[in-house]
Amino acid sequence: MPRNSENPPPRVPLADLLARRRRIGDRVDAAVARVMAHGQFIMGPEVAELETALARFVGVRHVVTCANGTDALRLTLMAWGIGPGDAVLTSALTYVATAEAAALCGATPVFCDVSPDTLLFDPAGLATGTARARAAGLRPRVVIPVDLHGQPADYAAIVPAARELGLRVLADAAQSVGGSLNGRRVGGLADATATSFFPAKPLGCLGDGGAIFTDDDALAEVLRSLRVHGSGKDKYDTVRLGLNSRLDTLQAAVLLEHLAILPEELAAREAAARNYDAALAGRADIVRPVVRPEARSAWAQYAVALDDRDRTAAALNALGVSTGVHYPTPIHRLPPFRGALTASDALPASERAAARTLSLPMGPYLTVADQERVVDALVKATSGKT
Numbered sequence: 001m002p003r004n005s006e007n008p009p010p011r012v013p014l015a016d017l018l019a020r021r022r023r024i025g026d027r028v029d030a031a032v033a034r035v036m037a038h039g040q041f042i043m044g045p046e047v048a049e050l051e052t053a054l055a056r057f058v059g060v061r062h063v064v065t066c067a068n069g070t071d072a073l074r075l076t077l078m079a080w081g082i083g084p085g086d087a088v089l090t091s092a093l094t095y096v097a098t099a100e101a102a103a104l105c106g107a108t109p110v111f112c113d114v115s116p117d118t119l120l121f122d123p124a125g126l127a128t129g130t131a132r133a134r135a136a137g138l139r140p141r142v143v144i145p146v147d148l149h150g151q152p153a154d155y156a157a158i159v160p161a162a163r164e165l166g167l168r169v170l171a172d173a174a175q176s177v178g179g180s181l182n183g184r185r186v187g188g189l190a191d192a193t194a195t196s197f198f199p200a201k202p203l204g205c206l207g208d209g210g211a212i213f214t215d216d217d218a219l220a221e222v223l224r225s226l227r228v229h230g231s232g233k234d235k236y237d238t239v240r241l242g243l244n245s246r247l248d249t250l251q252a253a254v255l256l257e258h259l260a261i262l263p264e265e266l267a268a269r270e271a272a273a274r275n276y277d278a279a280l281a282g283r284a285d286i287v288r289p290v291v292r293p294e295a296r297s298a299w300a301q302y303a304v305a306l307d308d309r310d311r312t313a314a315a316l317n318a319l320g321v322s323t324g325v326h327y328p329t330p331i332h333r334l335p336p337f338r339g340a341l342t343a344s345d346a347l348p349a350s351e352r353a354a355a356r357t358l359s360l361p362m363g364p365y366l367t368v369a370d371q372e373r374v375v376d377a378l379v380k381a382t383s384g385k386t
């Protein structure tokens with residue numbers, strides 16, 4: 001179609017969720033058709049097949065799939081017996097689900113700050129957060145570091161420090177499947193790792209889905225029971241209270257196809273990130289969070305910090321570029337968590353990031369031409385020429 005002023009080029013979406021279909025739509029449709037034909041819609045063979053394939057990909061003993069990422073966090077906390085009187089530390093800069101999972105178990109979240117350079121859980125919060133939890137009469141039990149934007153948190157520092165303090169480590173890897181730290185894939189970096197297959201995540205499905213990764217045999221067994229109402233030897237033998245939280249067979253079938261091309265998609269995301277880095281290299285006023293040399297990000301988001309974030313986002317939008325904010329409000333400022341415990345009187349790095357961070361269009365199928373449009377628009381928007 002010829003382009004003129006009445007025919008502007010299509011918008012650059014934050015994430016193009018249909019692009020993958022152009023590549024493997026036929027394979028996904030065939031996988032869905034196979035499930036339609038065998039009819040085992042709940043816990044069909046594709047579910048176990050996916051769990052085996054994911055365990056091999058990540059390099060862990062067990063993968064337990066479930067209905068969504070929030071349940072993956074919640075089921076793990078339930079399996080560990082977390083409840084009223086227990087404190088769960090996490091960062092204030094995350095999606096609400098991280099803290100919600102703890103609160104729904106009856107536990108008390110304790111919000112910690114992030115490191116200003118990486119926007120990941122600052123390990124300094126472990127000592128202060130547990131001290132404040134104890135002072136409030138709570139038992140500190142778990143820390144949930146968040147792999148924000150796809151970069152694994154600082155597990156090399158967090159895991160040993162958490163051990164000293166008697167805390168278990170549950171990684172919130174909703175955004176980071178495929179990332180790694182010192183050559184070890186996300187999923188094997190903590191006592192347990194929760195992820196999400198929400199469509200926009202690096203390993204997304206076509207609806208809701210989630211999983212827990214662990215090397216702990218006993219934990220995996222309890223999780224398998226909890227996701228089916230706390231079942232025992234069969235579904236009418238209920239040995240504990242659980243949830244109805246299974247991954248649909250249809251989504252497992254789709255995920256097997258998506259997992260097969262995940263390594264190539266991760267490489268494409270990495271290339272897109274490098275491209276943005278090169279294009280923005282001269283702009284001291286537009287900086288992205290640091291990815292440490294020992295870490296590989298899954299690049300769920302490519303975010304930059306901007307002094308005038310909201311005005312810039314509006315200008316980009318007017319120029320046909322969609323953006324996102326991950327996340328606009330530190331969780332302890334949201335109504336359900338107002339007045340919540342914090343690891344220090346203020347969480348300045350989380351507050352500053354919430355006010356300044358903007359996610360640019362990102363994805364494995366983002367074209368170089370679209371990236372140029374994003375960068376051109378960003379240059380215009382930040383030089384006041386709009």
Ligand SMILES: *Cc1c(COP(=O)(O)O)cnc(C)c1O
Pocket residue numbers: 068069070071094095097098146172174175195196197198208209210
């Ligand atoms: C997406 C996300 C979740 C929740 O996953 P759902 O599958 O939507 O329940 C939890 N934590 C973080 C950091 C996320 O990005």
